[in-house]
Structure formats: C-alpha cells, structure tokens
Amino acid sequence: MIPVLEIGGTHVTAALVDLRDGRVTSRTRKPLDADGDAEDILGVVRHCADGPPVPPGARWGVAAPGPFDHARGVALFKGVGTFDALYGMDLRAALLDGLRQRPGDVVFLNDAHAFLTGEWSTGTVRGHRRAVGITLGTGVGSAFLADGRICDSGPGVPLEGRMDLTHDIAGRARAGEARAQRVLDDVFTGLGVALGPRLRDFGATALVVGGSMARSWDIVAPALSTGLVTGGWTAGARRTRAMKPAGPAGDAALVGAARAAVLAGGKPS
Structure with a gap:
C-alpha cells in the first residue's frame, strides 16, 4: 500500500x-x-x-x-x-x-497530471492511447497523456501543458440566476473553443473532466461540448472520441x- x-x-x-x-x-x-x-x-x-x-x-x-x-x-x-x-x-x-x-x-x-494518470490507470479513460484531462475548481488544471506518459510539449500541447482559468459561481447558476448561467456558459464555451484545436492536434480520443466543478456536470457539459465542437474536436462524433466526467469517488x-x-x-x- x-x-x-x-x-x-x-x-x-x-x-x-x-x-x-x-x-x-x-x-x-x-x-x-x-x-x-x-x-x-x-x-x-x-x-x-x-x-x-x-x-x-x-x-x-x-x-x-x-x-x-x-x-x-x-x-x-x-x-x-x-x-x-x-x-x-x-x-x-x-x-x-x-x-x-x-x-x-x-x-x-x-x-x-496525477488526476489524468489515475483516470488512465484505473478510471474513465483507461484504454485510450492519447487523452486529455482538465480539473475545474477554483481554477483550471490540465494534462496531456500519450501511452501512459504525461506530455509537456508537442502538437496541441500548450506551454508546460497548462491552460489556466478561474470561476466559482455554479451554485448561483443552479439556483436559477440567469446572469450566472450566462457567465458559466460563456466560460465553458470559451474553454471548449480553446481546448478543441489542441485536442484535435494532439490526437486525443478522450477528454476527462474532474475537480469540484465536475459535480456540476449538467452545467458544465453542454457549454463545454459546444465549445469543443466549435474548436474542431467533436466528442462522440466517432466511437473513438468521448468527453466524460471523472469517476464519482474522486x-x-x-x-x-x-x-x-x-x-x-x-x-x-
């Protein structure tokens, strides 16, 4: 152990x-x-x-x-x-x-990096040769993995493999505040637009999303998916591509x- x-x-x-x-x-x-x-x-x-x-x-x-x-x-x-x-x-x-x-x-x-490595080892992206993970909490963490190893350079990989962003208003959106929902829609659509070309160029077949915001998947997924499509990476367009929330145990x-x-x-x- x-x-x-x-x-x-x-x-x-x-x-x-x-x-x-x-x-x-x-x-x-x-x-x-x-x-x-x-x-x-x-x-x-x-x-x-x-x-x-x-x-x-x-x-x-x-x-x-x-x-x-x-x-x-x-x-x-x-x-x-x-x-x-x-x-x-x-x-x-x-x-x-x-x-x-x-x-x-x-x-x-x-x-x-630890999150994506764990999801590749025993979690939701197991079996994918090239996968990307993002963690959404008080900020955004990101990791790119190929054949079980973290990549910090190469096609589609940002400098040091990092894409940073901050937000903390999911509760207000879920409570029905329209302005909060619009802000989150804009944030996650924008994140998807930025990620899409990188996932495409990296050749990722899976994107896994973790962190505290992943518990608000109903809020995160639609806007993020829209942004990814706009950015050129269509989750689910082929059997080999998927966008998934992290496992419930975290x-x-x-x-x-x-x-x-x-x-x-x-x-x-």
Whole structure:
C-alpha cells in the first residue's frame, strides 16, 4: 500500500493506495484554508497525513497544484490567489521532518497530471492511447497523456501543458440566476473553443473532466461540448472520441500520486 496526499485549494486528503486495483483505503480528508499562514496550512497537512497507518520509511506520493517545483518539492505560489504564504518553502523537507511516521522519501506530482494518470490507470479513460484531462475548481488544471506518459510539449500541447482559468459561481447558476448561467456558459464555451484545436492536434480520443466543478456536470457539459465542437474536436462524433466526467469517488489523483511514488523508486507498475 502506497501512502499519498492530495493538496487542494479547499481540502487535503491522505490515504493508502493499492496500485494492483486502484483501491483507496484509510482515507482522511480535512478542510484547508489556502489563504491561511504557512504554519496553519502545514499543520493541517501534517495532521491529515498522520491519519492513515503508514510505516516509517515509506515513500509518499503527493499531488499538489502549481506553480510548484515538483522535482524539488518547493512551493512557488505567487500572484495566483492561493497558498501565497508558502512561497519559497521546501515542502518536501517540511514533510520529511514533520510527519509522525518519518517518510523515507516524498515525491511530488502536479495535481492535474496525477488526476489524468489515475483516470488512465484505473478510471474513465483507461484504454485510450492519447487523452486529455482538465480539473475545474477554483481554477483550471490540465494534462496531456500519450501511452501512459504525461506530455509537456508537442502538437496541441500548450506551454508546460497548462491552460489556466478561474470561476466559482455554479451554485448561483443552479439556483436559477440567469446572469450566472450566462457567465458559466460563456466560460465553458470559451474553454471548449480553446481546448478543441489542441485536442484535435494532439490526437486525443478522450477528454476527462474532474475537480469540484465536475459535480456540476449538467452545467458544465453542454457549454463545454459546444465549445469543443466549435474548436474542431467533436466528442462522440466517432466511437473513438468521448468527453466524460471523472469517476464519482474522486480517487484518480490519489492513484496517480501513488504511481509517481512507485516509479520514483524504479519499480514500474
């Protein structure tokens, strides 16, 4: 079982993952204030990580949003509205030294990359050679995957594989506020128009959507689909193309983080 953490803008989750079947156990989830000071944020992360029964010396996988130096484990949040207090902090060292059961190593992975890797391993885009994933929450994360590996360059892939956007008004739209619905329609249509040519050029046969906004699929899907068609990528136009919401358990990023931890040890899975 691989210990993992997923750090998000509103919560942190710790769990154990069995990569043989993608099973997630011993899940601990705690609310997180991304606008808090550094010690408060780290305190919540550490407290959450101390929940699952993890043996000392284990290698952890951690899914964390950008901007972040995932190779070194250093936070680079600046001017993005979240985790500003962590700027320049070595989170790898903070976890190596601060967890009750001392890790042997901590491996960081971009949260969107972890999400898509997990969905490809055991989720909704399993079997697709080329797939794209987007996470919709307080912002937009994106990842491009070919034959099981994340791509950060090539046809259709934006710089560093990133497409950024912010929004948080789904509740108002669902409550019947017409202006909120129009804004969301414009946002997701625009996102689809921007994504469409990239998915076409990348040769993606699947787009999977995760994050908190994926729970509002009835709001997201129509406008996003319209934009994708306008942008030249028609989900469902052929049997090989599909746009899907992430699995209901929301475990993909945890599975992806676990894969990163195993691969860092030189053990393919």
